Amino acid sequence: MDRPSNWRQEAVEIPREELLRPGHPACPGCGAAPSMRLALKALGPKTMVVIPASCWSVIAGAHPNFSLEVPLLHTPFLSGAAAAAGLKAALEAQGDRETLVMAWAGDGGTYDIGFQGLSGAAERRTDMLYVCYDNEAYMNTGGQRSSATPVGTRTGTTPGGKPEEKKDLLNIMVAHGVSYVATATLAYPQDFLTKFKKAREKRGFRFIHLLSPCPTGWGFPEEKTVTIARMAVESGAYRLMEWDGEEWYTTRQPSFRVKVEDYLQAQTRFAHLTGQELQEIAKQTAAYWEKVSRKE
Ligand code: SF4
Structure with missing residues (x-):
């Protein structure tokens, strides 16, 4: 569902305080690093971050050289949500209801290996x-397929292109009865900050999905990260949406000035796909988002 025609996101001031330190070891052009920077600007210093194994385990680094200015807990691949839930329980036992616990995981640690803990924390409506x-x-192990990999993608384990479509995790989270679900990407910082601020204010289990372009694994020039994220949204290959507990809203309509095929070809x-295959994937992508946003 679209927002009413007179609906506007209020402009959000971007805080000057930096909670991500410079000099971290992310690849040049990594979309995941500025995403964390923006997220922490919205959430503020009263945040604890839990990071299961992922590229961000490396980007965050080891004590005493953490790249974050907020407390950080590294965990194994499968236990990000479980560790975050435990941390939240410990804070509550100390009477601290103000500090936000944020689990920050890649797609492997979310869609696949960490899914059991994620489902458990969501179903218990853990306040996180x-x-x-x-x-x-x-990507941190060289680019093998996950259940978040889009159809047609060539990875280390799908050299001919992945046959299956991306898992609809967004509606799986909705089905858990969580209080907030949203999608965002760094190319639209106002939309991004608005959603993180909203998630900060809510109680219960909140889930945000970020499209995080990866020049190393996706194969595009490192200075094109924002352009690629914008092409994804404007072509409709990725949708900016939010679930407010009752239904899906689109927070930014694609302009369709860019075609999904152009996004893929960038x-x-x-690169292994023929023109006909690109067109077929474009159709499947449109059908995928139609299906996701219609489950109300
Ligand atoms: S492999 Fe990709 S996601 Fe990982 S640090 Fe490099 S650019 Fe970022």
């Missing part, structure tokens, strides 16, 4: 925020 920064494959992970 879970963020999946989705680079659409296991990345070498789709």
Whole structure:
């Protein structure tokens, strides 16, 4: 469902305080690093971050050289949500209801390996925020397919292109009865900050999915990260939406000035596809988002 025609997101001031330190070891052009920077600007210093194994385990680094200015807990791949739930329980036992616990996981740690803990924490309506920064494959181990990898993508384990479509995790989270679900990407910082601020204010289990372009794994020039994220949204290959507990709203309509085929062709992970296959994937992508946003 679209927002009413007179609906506008209020402009959000971007705080000057930096909670991500410079000099971290993310690849040049990594979309996941500025995503964390923006997220922490919205959430503020009263935040604890839990990071299961992922690229961000490396980007965050080890004590005493953490790249974050907020407390950080590293966990194994499968236990990000469980550890965050435990941390939240410990804070509550100390009477601290102000500090937000945010699990920050890649798609492998969310859609696949960490799904059991995620489902458990969501079903218990744990008072926490879970963020999946989705680079659409296991990038920290060299780019193997995950269930978040889009159809047609060439990865280390799908050299001919992945046959299956991306898992509809957004509605799986909705089905858990959580209080907030949203999608965002760094190319639209106002939309991004608005959703993180909203998630900060809510109680219960909140889930935000981030499209996180990865120049290393997707195969595009490192200075094009924002352009690629914008092409994804404007072509309709990725939708900016939110679930407010009752229904899906689109927070930014695609302009369709860019075609899904153009978005795909800008990345070498789709270079093996023929023109006809690109058109077929464009159709499947449109059908995928239609299906996601119609489940109300
Ligand atoms: S592999 Fe991709 S997601 Fe991981 S740090 Fe490099 S650019 Fe970022």
